[in-house]
Amino acid sequence: MRVSEFRKYTDEEIKHLQDVELMILKDVVKILNKHDLKYYMYGGSLLGTIRHKGFIPWDDDIDIILFRKDFDKALDILNNELSDKYDLVQMDYVEDCFASFAKVSLRNTIFSRWYTHYTDFDLGIHIDIFTLDNVPKSDFLGKLHHVAYTFCYQFVINSCIKFDMYTKFRTKLHNTVYDFLNFIPINKKFWKKLLKKEMTFFNYNETERVVDCCNLAGYMAYNRNDFEPAINTKFEDFEVRIPKNYDKILTQIYGDYMKIPSEEDRYNTAPDILDFGEY
DSSP states (O other), X not given: OOTTOOBOOOHHHHHHHHHHHHHHHHHHHHHHHHTTOOEXXXXXXXXXXXXXXXXXXXXXXXXXXXXXHHHHHHHHHHHHHSOTTEEEEOTTTSTTOOOSSEEEEETTOXXXXXXXXXXXXXXXXEEEEEEEEEEOSOHHHHHHHHHHHHHHHHHHXXXXXXXXXXXXXXXHHHHHHHHHHHHSSOOHHXXXXXXXXXXXXXXXXXXXXXXXXXXXXXXXXEEGGGTSSOEEEEETTEEEEEOTTHHHHHHHHHSSTTSOOOGGGOOOOBOSEEEOTTO
């Protein structure tokens, strides 16, 4: 299966998926709160919290984000304290995982994306956990930082998996790079460490601005002071934490975020295999 060849959800599937993801979020947040690790609803999940008091009706995931210090602590704690119904999927914990952010994945379920056809690890229904790293005031330096991150990230992907690209030429090129990177005496752990080093390059002291390096929209810096003190509010039937200046952050990401997009602009693509198991 090639990249972006996805099917659409049925109404029953999306509601069922959201219910299971909410269960995962509750289990994760219980552990984070126990250890006083500050998380924030993020991206579409933050937008849903404000605009819909829960899920965006067509949204198929939950995103939370933590500052780097809490993120690194959270990974170790979640890895040790999550019940045996979950897997922690992140590049430092799974050999052929190329993601620098983390997924808490529900075992004995299947959520198949394009890349899971090429990996050894299983990906179930999950929530995503992102991290905020420091960036300087200068947008020029911040954008250079993002370019360097993207460059290192490509090496991580190319060292971890082979997969089909959009064209035969790009597929052959990618797989040739994969073979080369796995032939030379530098393994994928090196590229992962290099990627994390680049992400945390400005973390030696506190800066006014922070960034989610994994942001698909590219370089986007947030003001550190826009997050704390966080606000507690409802997401569906559950209380969650959102950034203090959520309006500023959502406007930065989405513009007029309270405007409901037309149906053709609603992003909603289902995995080719979605199995809820016993859930």
